[in-house]
Amino acid sequence: MKELITTNPLFGITLTILCYKAGMVIGKKTGKAICNPFLITVLIIIAILFIFDIPFSAYEEGGVFINLFLGPVTAVLAYSIYRQRETVKAHFVSILAGTIAGSISAVAVILLLASLLGLDDTLSASLVPKSVTTPIAIAISEAIGGVKSLTVTSLILTGVLGNMFAPFMIKLFRIKSRIAQGVAIGTASHVIGTSKAMELGEDIGAISGIALSFTGIITAIISLLFL
Amino acid sequence: MRILLQLSLLFALTLIGEAISAVLPFTFPGTLIAMFLLLLLLGTGVIKEHHLEGTADFLLRYMAMFFVPPSVEIIENLELLRSSWLPLVFISAVSLVTTFFITAKAVEITDRIIKRRNAE
Numbered sequence: 218m219k220e221l222i223t224t225n226p227l228f229g230i231t232l233t234i235l236c237y238k239a240g241m242v243i244g245k246k247t248g249k250a251i252c253n254p255f256l257i258t259v260l261i262i263i264a265i266l267f268i269f270d271i272p273f274s275a276y277e278e279g280g281v282f283i284n285l286f287l288g289p290v291t292a293v294l295a296y297s298i299y300r301q302r303e304t305v306k307a308h309f310v311s312i313l314a315g316t317i318a319g320s321i322s323a324v325a326v327i328l329l330l331a332s333l334l335g336l337d338d339t340l341s342a343s344l345v346p347k348s349v350t351t352p353i354a355i356a357i358s359e360a361i362g363g364v365k366s367l368t369v370t371s372l373i374l375t376g377v378l379g380n381m382f383a384p385f386m387i388k389l390f391r392i393k394s395r396i397a398q399g400v401a402i403g404t405a406s407h408v409i410g411t412s413k414a415m416e417l418g419e420d421i422g423a424i425s426g427i428a429l430s431f432t433g434i435i436t437a438i439i440s441l442l443f444l
Numbered sequence: 445m446r447i448l449l450q451l452s453l454l455f456a457l458t459l460i461g462e463a464i465s466a467v468l469p470f471t472f473p474g475t476l477i478a479m480f481l482l483l484l485l486l487g488t489g490v491i492k493e494h495h496l497e498g499t500a501d502f503l504l505r506y507m508a509m510f511f512v513p514p515s516v517e518i519i520e521n522l523e524l525l526r527s528s529w530l531p532l533v534f535i536s537a538v539s540l541v542t543t544f545f546i547t548a549k550a551v552e553i554t555d556r557i558i559k560r561r562n563a564e
Contacts, residue, residue: 229513237509255508259515266519273520280513288458289451289503290510291475295482296500300493314554319547326539334531344535348543351514356471367532369514370521374536377515379544380508386541392548394555401548405540409515412508422504428547430476437471 223271229279236261253381255412291408294426297415301423308396312424315397316431319404323348324439343367345440347375350407353433361444372407379406380413399424404432450499453491457482 222228240258266276298305305312324345331341343363346354351372358368383402392398395418402414403425411429415422461478465471485491503510525532 233509233512237506237512255511255515258509258512262512262516263519266516273517276516277513280516283510283513286503286510287514288461288475288478289454290507291473292454292457292461292478292482293496293500293503295479295486296493296496297504298479298483299486302487308551308555310558311551311554315547315551318550319543322546323539323543326542327535330535330538331531334534336528336531340528340531344532344539347536348539350473350476352465352471352473352475366521366524367528370518370525371532371536373515373518374533375540376511378537378540382540383544386544390545390548392552394548394552396555397548397551400551401544404547405543409508409511412511415504415507419504426479430479433473433476 219269219271220275223269223275224278226279226282229276230282231279232262232265232276233258233280233283236265251381253413255380255409256377259377294411294423297419297423298426301420304396304420305424305427308424311396312400312427313431315400316404316428317435319401319428320348320432320435320439323405324436324444338362339364340367342444344371345444346436347371348405348407349433349436350429353437357437357440361440373409376406376409379410383410383413384417395421396424400428403428407432447499450496453496454482454499454503 236258237254239261240254243257244252244254262276265271266273327344327347328341331344339362342361343358344367345361345363346357346368349357351369354368354372355365358365379402383406386401387398392401398417399414399421402410402421407429411422411425414425457478458475461476461481462474464477465474482491486493
């Protein structure tokens with residue numbers, strides 16, 4: 218009976234949408250940034266899969282249908298960027314400077330920490346591209362001798378942490394400029410962070426969207442030239 | 445009808461982006477190509493802002509939801525993580541914070557320099 222329900226793609230789709238709704242309600246009710254709707258959703262689904270002993274492959278039957286929307290959801294960032302074109306044009310040089318500084322420092326900090334912790338080359342190569350969008354990250358990782366699954370795991374982790382802690386970091390570092398907030402979110406935590414930026418405001422989301430695409434390109438150039 | 449047209453436009457753009465990505469001599473995500481294509485179409489006025497109203501607002505508002513399945517997938521790599529989860533989590537968290545800080549400060553400093561230069 219359980220298999221009858223869980224192996225139907227509708228199970229994964231329903232679970233994702235319902236849990237996201239639950240995550241949003243919990244996030245709003247508690248009003249605490251730590252009760253991040255995105256994280257709550259992921260944790261509830263993982264808990265349900267564990268408790269009812271449902272394999273991930275069953276959830277993924279429906280998950281792939283949600284994944285199909287990742288393309289249009291990313292493409293539609295152009296709509297926000299276009300609506301915010303005056304802001305983007307006015308701050309283009311700063312956005313570019315921020316993404317260049319951020320991409321270089323990300324690669325440098327990861328390599329530095331990896332050598333301090335004495336990680337092997339495979340693990341550190343897998344971590345280098347973890348701040349950029351998935352397809353570029355996988356390509357970089359494979360080119361410099363990393364492992365795809367390690368890269369994707371640290372990439373998702375970075376995105377989830379970015380989505381969760383972006384509002385904290387904005388406060389902690391007293392970042393008043395909304396332009397700087399957007400560039401920082403997009404550069405440090407790619408598209409998963411950008412979804413939080415979009416919740417903070419369309420201008421921040423649009424700039425985060427531009428920043429993530431620049432960061433992908435710049436990180437690819439740095440890693441392929443110097444590593 | 446409107447929503448159907450808007451959705452087919454976005455899916456068609458993504459499909460074209462993926463097709464271009466497949467023939468490029470280097471790796472560049474089809475989804476980002478689709479984003480630049482849509483930006484180009486909006487910039488040249490081929491597609492107007494109101495053509496996307498509704499569907500675009502919906503997708504952007506619930507953007508985070510579409511990243512839930514790939515994030516749940518982390519549990520598939522638990523075996524792999526068992527040996528190296530500590531450095532992985534540590535490096536991911538620390539570099540996230542340093543990258544965030546350096547990026548934000550770089551933007552603020554550049555903005556300040558430009559403003560000062562314009563004022564002179």
